[in-house]
Amino acid sequence: MPPPLIFGIPARLTHLIVELLYFILILGFCLATYFKTKEIEELTNHQGISLFRKIFLFFSFAFLVRMIHMGFILYLGKSQLRAIPGLQRLVLLVVSIFSTIALLYLLATMLIKHLKKFKLTQEKIFVFFVVASIVLMIPTIYFRTQTVLIAAQLALILAAGVHIMTSKHKAENKRKSSFFSPKLLYLLISVFWILNLLVSQRIIIHFESKILIYLASISIFAIIYHRVHQRLEGK
């Protein structure tokens, strides 16, 4: 039986090309945002800027490992991947740690005003986030599924959502320079990360749905990079 085709190309190859293009674009925007803000962090040592930058650094790592994982799935197939001892657990472990740290940095960026009261150093914050992500990772590795990870990360997103809802009133007084408030963008990043996990778990399997999720994810990272670029170039 011939392999299934998408746009006249074998489906597996099409998926691989899509994954690769998606990964390159996301990684490009994440790293561009991270390096574009390097100078202002070095000049100011501002805690908020430092937390903001780390969101993109850790999402870069998370998307890199996710790409490797997707590459393995598409190249070997999920059943063959499971046959390699320890590989599935290792991938889950790394994706789980990086993505949870990224989401925790995202949450910390949203809560920066409250966080400043505790006068925590960057090192302490990092250690706390690593410990928290390891704790969240244990059930993920034990049950060999991302379901627990997705549930834990959804809880973090819910916390972020509650924060946005409660701080909405205050935000209304601020200037409205653009359509998306930064906090809404942070929330969208995390929601689309979860959708990415669902795609990699093959819970979302329709090609068209996957493309829509990928396009939306790229757009969010692109909007953030565009705004960073605009601000730092003084436009």
Add this chain to the structure above:
Amino acid sequence: MIDISTKPNKRRDRLEIIYSILKVVQKHHNKIKPTPLLRYSNISSQSFQGYYKELLEKSLLVEELDRKGRKHISLSEKGFKFLEKYSIILDFIEEFEL
């Protein structure tokens, strides 16, 4: 662009103080002694010591000795860059609610 002088915001206190210290040095032709710098900076002596140490550690300020062995403070290249980019930095912090 934000007008720095008329935009009071508690979150910017630390940056504002750093800006004002560096601005004092710049206004004095990039050469000032520590005591007048403390006086013109308009902050307590204790706070000044903390900021001064931080600015030297981060290489925004440099200490120089003249021929008579008297200490002078100047802006480093990084210090000039901070002054140049200050309003952009504030704009960025405002934009992303940091």
